[in-house]
Amino acid sequence: xxxxxxxxxxxxxWLKIVLFVVPALALxxxxxxxxxxxxxxxxxxxxxxxxxxPDFSWNNYLHFARNPMFPNLLLRSIRMALTVTAISxxxxxxxxxxxxRATRRYKTALLILVMVxxxxxxxxxxxxxxxxxxxxxxVNYSLMSLQIVSSPIEAFLFNEFSVILTLTHIYLPYMVxxxxxxxxxxxxxLLEAAGDLGANPARAFWHVxxxxxxxxxxxxxxxxxxxxxxxxxxxxxxxxxxxxxxGNVLADQYSGTFNWPFGAVLALIMIAVVFVLLTVxxxxxxxxxxxxxxx
Amino acid sequence: MSEFDLEFRGVSKHFxxxxxxxxxxxxxxxxxxxxxxxxxxxxxxxSLRMIxxxxxxxxxxxxxxxxxxxxxxxxxxxxxTVFQHYxxxxxxNVFDNVAFGLRMKRLAAAEIAGxxxxxxxxxxxPGIARRFPNQLSGGQQQRVAxxxxxxxxxxxxxxxxxxGALDLKVRRRMQQExxxxxxxxxxxxxxxxHDQEEALTMSDRIAVMNHGRVEQLDTSAAIYERPATRFVAxxxxxxxxxxxxVERRDGSSVVVQxxxxxxxxxxxxxxxxxxxxVDVAVRPEKIRMTVDKPAPGAVSLEGTVAEVVYQGALxxxxxxxxAGPPVRVVAQNTGQTWEAERVPVGRRVxxxxxxxxxxxxxxxxxxxxxx
Amino acid sequence: xxxxxxxxFLIVYAVAVYAFLYTxxxxxxxxxxxxSNAITLPWGGFTLRWYRALGENRSLFVSLKNxxxxxxxxxxxxxxxxxxxxxxxxxxFRGQVALMRxxxxxxxxxxxxxxxxxxxxxxxVGMRPGLFTTTLVAHVGFTLxxxxxxxxxxxxxxxxxxxxxxxxxxxxxxxxxxQVTFPLIRPGVVGSALFAFTLSFxxxxxxxxxxxxxxxxxxxxxxxxxxxxxxxxNAIATLIVIASVxxxxxxxxxxxxxx
Numbered sequence: 001x002x003x004x005x006x007x008x009x010x011x012x013x014w015l016k017i018v019l020f021v022v023p024a025l026a027l028x029x030x031x032x033x034x035x036x037x038x039x040x041x042x043x044x045x046x047x048x049x050x051x052x053x054p055d056f057s058w059n060n061y062l063h064f065a066r067n068p069m070f071p072n073l074l075l076r077s078i079r080m081a082l083t084v085t086a087i088s089x090x091x092x093x094x095x096x097x098x099x100x101r102a103t104r105r106y107k108t109a110l111l112i113l114v115m116v117x118x119x120x121x122x123x124x125x126x127x128x129x130x131x132x133x134x135x136x137x138x139v140n141y142s143l144m145s146l147q148i149v150s151s152p153i154e155a156f157l158f159n160e161f162s163v164i165l166t167l168t169h170i171y172l173p174y175m176v177x178x179x180x181x182x183x184x185x186x187x188x189x190l191l192e193a194a195g196d197l198g199a200n201p202a203r204a205f206w207h208v209x210x211x212x213x214x215x216x217x218x219x220x221x222x223x224x225x226x227x228x229x230x231x232x233x234x235x236x237x238x239x240x241x242x243x244x245x246x247g248n249v250l251a252d253q254y255s256g257t258f259n260w261p262f263g264a265v266l267a268l269i270m271i272a273v274v275f276v277l278l279t280v281x282x283x284x285x286x287x288x289x290x291x292x293x294x295x
Numbered sequence: 296m297s298e299f300d301l302e303f304r305g306v307s308k309h310f311x312x313x314x315x316x317x318x319x320x321x322x323x324x325x326x327x328x329x330x331x332x333x334x335x336x337x338x339x340x341x342s343l344r345m346i347x348x349x350x351x352x353x354x355x356x357x358x359x360x361x362x363x364x365x366x367x368x369x370x371x372x373x374x375x376t377v378f379q380h381y382x383x384x385x386x387x388n389v390f391d392n393v394a395f396g397l398r399m400k401r402l403a404a405a406e407i408a409g410x411x412x413x414x415x416x417x418x419x420x421p422g423i424a425r426r427f428p429n430q431l432s433g434g435q436q437q438r439v440a441x442x443x444x445x446x447x448x449x450x451x452x453x454x455x456x457x458x459g460a461l462d463l464k465v466r467r468r469m470q471q472e473x474x475x476x477x478x479x480x481x482x483x484x485x486x487x488x489h490d491q492e493e494a495l496t497m498s499d500r501i502a503v504m505n506h507g508r509v510e511q512l513d514t515s516a517a518i519y520e521r522p523a524t525r526f527v528a529x530x531x532x533x534x535x536x537x538x539x540x541v542e543r544r545d546g547s548s549v550v551v552q553x554x555x556x557x558x559x560x561x562x563x564x565x566x567x568x569x570x571x572x573v574d575v576a577v578r579p580e581k582i583r584m585t586v587d588k589p590a591p592g593a594v595s596l597e598g599t600v601a602e603v604v605y606q607g608a609l610x611x612x613x614x615x616x617x618a619g620p621p622v623r624v625v626a627q628n629t630g631q632t633w634e635a636e637r638v639p640v641g642r643r644v645x646x647x648x649x650x651x652x653x654x655x656x657x658x659x660x661x662x663x664x665x666x
Numbered sequence: 667x668x669x670x671x672x673x674x675f676l677i678v679y680a681v682a683v684y685a686f687l688y689t690x691x692x693x694x695x696x697x698x699x700x701x702s703n704a705i706t707l708p709w710g711g712f713t714l715r716w717y718r719a720l721g722e723n724r725s726l727f728v729s730l731k732n733x734x735x736x737x738x739x740x741x742x743x744x745x746x747x748x749x750x751x752x753x754x755x756x757x758x759f760r761g762q763v764a765l766m767r768x769x770x771x772x773x774x775x776x777x778x779x780x781x782x783x784x785x786x787x788x789x790x791v792g793m794r795p796g797l798f799t800t801t802l803v804a805h806v807g808f809t810l811x812x813x814x815x816x817x818x819x820x821x822x823x824x825x826x827x828x829x830x831x832x833x834x835x836x837x838x839x840x841x842x843x844x845q846v847t848f849p850l851i852r853p854g855v856v857g858s859a860l861f862a863f864t865l866s867f868x869x870x871x872x873x874x875x876x877x878x879x880x881x882x883x884x885x886x887x888x889x890x891x892x893x894x895x896x897x898x899x900n901a902i903a904t905l906i907v908i909a910s911v912x913x914x915x916x917x918x919x920x921x922x923x924x925x
Contacts (some may be wrong), residue, residue: 003371007366007368010367010368011366020754021750024751024765027810028771032768035780035783035786036775038783042786098676121884122870130706131900136704137707229776230777233871233888251782254782254785278774347834349833369830370838370841375834376831384832399836444835
C-alpha cells in the first residue's frame with residue numbers, strides 16, 4: 001500500500017503539488033473568496049423591518065450615493081489615511097536610511113526595536129495614547145506643571161488630530177520596514193560609482209538611491225494607507241464624534257443599526273478603494289516583490 | 296541478470312523546448328568505469344540524474360541490472376550518488392552521514408557501526424566519525440561523500456563532477472584514490488566530468504556528449520586516437536584540422552588533396568568518397584618537423600615557422616603552410632639547451648607523420664566545433 | 667552624505683523616532699504601577715495593586731485562557747497549511763502566479779471587511795459563532811499569509827541536493843522530510859509558529875465579528891475600555907506587551923539562527 005502510494009507520487013509529481021496546495025486553497029476559499037462573494041450578494045439584498053430580504057436591487061448603492069453624509073465620510077477617511085501615509089513617509093525615509101547605513105553590529109538590535117511595536121497589539125498601542133492626550137493626560141499635566149498653560153487643552157483627544165497621530169504611531173513600522181529593506185539591498189558600490197562619475201551626494205541620492213528605493217516606498221505607502229483607511233479601533237476609541245472614520249460607520253451597520261446589506265455596500269467600497277490604490281501602485285512597481293512573493 | 300549493470304535505450308529528456316538529452320543509447324558492463332564527458336549543458340548531468348531517478352526520461356528506457364526503472368523512485372534504486380558539492384547533511388556528524396543509507400535499510404546498530412568503520416578505513420578517514428561536515432576540509436568531505444554512497448553497495452555508483460571543487464593538487468591525489476577504490480570494490484562507476492584529462496586518465500571507456508547526444512563512446516585511447524567527429528577531435532586534446540578534398544580511395548584509407556595542393560594519405564570512414572570535402576585531423580605530437588628536406592614521399596606538408604611557444608617540457612610551433620590554417624606541432628625538448636634546439640621563426644620546415652596518424656573527418660557537420 | 671554632521675543629525679533623528687514609538691507604551695507601563703485611581707498622572711506612588719486586582723478578575727482569566735488556546739491551535743494549523751503551500755512553491759506548476767497572488771491577498775484586504783464578510787458567510791450557512799469554529803477560521807486565514815511568506819523565504823535558500831542525497835540513500839519522501847528537511851528548517855518553522863501565535867493572540871477586528879459568547883483577551887479589554895477606564899487596563903496591557911515582545915524576540919532569534 002505504502003509502496004503503491006510512493007510509486008504513484010513518483011510517477012505523477014503533480015499529485016504532490018495538489019496535496020500541498022489543497023489545504024491552503026480550501027482555507028482561502030472559506031476565509032476570503034466565498035465571504036467576499038457573500039458581500040457582493042448581500043449588497044443587493046433589502047433590509048426591512050422584518051429582516052433581510054433576498055432581492056436584486058441597487059437601492060443600497062443609491063442610498064450611499066444620495067446621502068451626502070456617506071460620500072463625504074468616505075472622502076474624509078481617504079484624506080485622513082493619506083495624511084497618515086504622507087507623515088509616515090516623511091518620518092520613515094530618513095529613519096530607514098539611518099537603519100540601512102547602521103553598523104552591522106547594531107543593525108539587528110535596531111531593527112528588532114522597530115519590529116517590536118509592530119508585533120504588539122494595536123489595541124494596546126491605541127489605548128496607550130489615552131492617558132497621554134486626555135484632559136487630565138500626561139501632556140496637559142506636564143504643560144500645566146510647567147505653567148505653559150493654565151487650563152487643560154481639550155484639543156489633544158477625541159478629534160481628527162488624535163486619530164491621525166495615533167495611526168501614524170501605530171503604522172509607522174509598516175513604512176519603515178519596506179523602505180529599509182529596499183535601501184539595505186541597495187549596493188553601496190552604486191553610490192560610489194555615481195560619485196565616481198561626478199555626481200555630488202545630492203544628485204547621487206536623487207538619481208540612484210531614490211529610484212532604487214521606490215519599490216519599498218510604494219510598498220510602505222500601500223501598507224500604511226490600507227491599514228489607516230481600514231481603521232476601526234483607533235477612531236472609535238480616540239476619534240470622538242469629529243474623528244470618526246468610514247470603518248466605524250461600516251461596523252455600525254452590523255452592531256448598531258443592523259443594516260447588513262448597506263454594510264456590505266460600504267465594505268465593497270472600502271475594498272474598491274484599496275484596489276484602486278493597488279492598481280496605481282502596480283503601475284509604479286512590481287507589487288509581488290513588495291509582499292515577499294517569489295513565484 | 297544481465298551482463299550490463301546499466302543500459303540506456305533511446306533515452307530523451309526535454310525541458311520544455313530544450314532537448315537536454317536526445318535519444319541516447321548505451322550499455323555499461325559490470326565493474327566498468329565509464330565517464331560522461333562534455334561541455335556544460337551537453338546533457339551529462341541530466342543523464343546521471345535520470346539514472347539516480349531525480350529526473351524522469353521524456354522518452355526511452357533505463358535499465359539497472361537488467362530491470363527497467365522508469366517508475367522506480369530514487370530511494371528504491373540500487374544506485375548511489377556522490378554529489379557535486381557533496382551534499383553532506385550539515386546537522387549530522389560523519390558517522391551519521393555515512394550510516395544514513397544503512398539506517399534506512401533498518402540494519403542492526405552493531406552491523407552499521409562495523410560497516411561504517413570499515414568504509415571510513417577504505418576512504419582513509421579513520422578517527423573523524425564524530426566531526427561535523429563544516430569541520431572538514433574539501434578533500435575530507437569528498438571522501439565522506441564517497442563512503443556514504445559506497446557503504447550501500449550500489450549496483451552503480453554515480454559521481455557528478457566530484458572533484459570539481461577541489462584544488463589541483465588534491466584533485467590529482469583524489470583521482471588516484473578513486474581509481475584504487477574502484478579496483479577494490481569492483482562497483483560500476485559512472486563519472487560525469489567536463490575535464491578531458493580526468494576522463495582520459497581514469498576511465499575504461501568515455502562517452503563524449505554534445506547537445507544531448509553521445510558523439511562517441513569508446514576507450515580512452517580510441518577516443519583520443521580515433522575521434523569519430525570533429526567535435527570529439529576538438530574537445531579532447533589539441534588537433535589540427537586541415538581542409539581538403541578526397542582524391543581517391545584506397546581500401547580503408549584515402550588520398551586527400553589539401554588546400555595548398557599537397558597530397559596526404561589518411562585513414563577514412565567508408566563514407567568518404569572521391570570528391571568529398573573533408574578535414575584531415577592530425578594530433579600535434581604525431582607530427583615530425585624537420586629542417587632538412589626528408590626523402591621524397593615521406594613529406595606531407597611544408598611551410599614556415601610562424602610562432603614558437605616554449606612550454607617547459609615541450610615546444611609548440613605554429614607552422615604556416617602555403618595555404619590553409621597554421622598547423623600546430625609539438626616537440627619534446629630533449630636537447631641540452633632549448634636555445635640550441637629550437638627552430639627559429641621564419642625557418643622553412645617540412646612536416647611528416649606516420650601512416651595511420653592522420654584521420655579523415657567529414658568537413659560539414661551540423662554539430663559544429665563549439666567546444 | 668554620511669559626513670560627520672549629517673551622521674550626527676541622523677542619529678539624533680533616529681533617537682527621536684524611537685522615542686515616538688516607545689514613549690506611549692513606556693508611559694503605560696509606568697502608570698500601571700501608579701497608586702492612583704486615574705489612569706494617568708499625577709504620580710501617586712508605587713503600587714502593585716492593579717496587578718493584584720487583575721488576579722481577582724475571573725473573566726479576564728477565562729479570556730486569557732481562551733486566547734492562549736486559540737493562539738496555539740491557530741499557530742499549529744496555520745503553520746502546517748502554510749508550510750504545505752510553501753512546499754508546493756518549490757515546484758513549477760500551472761496557476762502558480764495566481765495562487766501566489768491569492769495567498770498574498772489577505773495582506774491587502776482590510777481586516778474589518780474580512781470580519782464583516784465572514785460574519786455574513788457564517789450566518790448564511792447557519793454556523794453558530796464560536797471560539798474554535800468561526801473565530802478559528804478567521805485566525806488561521808489571517809495568519810496563513812505571514813506563515814507562508816516566512817517559511818517559503820526559508821525554503822528558498824534550502825539546498826535541495828540534501829534532499830536528493832537522502833532519497834539517493836534510500837529515504838522515501840517521509841523519511842527525507844523527517845530526517846533532513848525538517849531538522850534543517852525547524853528554527854524557521856518554530857519561529858513562524860510563534861509569530862502566528864502572537865498575531866492570533868493580539869487579533870481584534872476579525873475576532874470581533876466572528877466571536878460568539880466566549881471572549882478573547884483583546885475582546886475582553888475592548889469591553890473593559892467601553893465600561894470603565896481603570897489603571898487595571900494599564901497593568902493588563904503591560905503584561906501583554908511583555909509577553910508578545912518576549913515571544914517575538916524569541917521567534918526572531920530562532921529564525922535568525924542559521925539552520
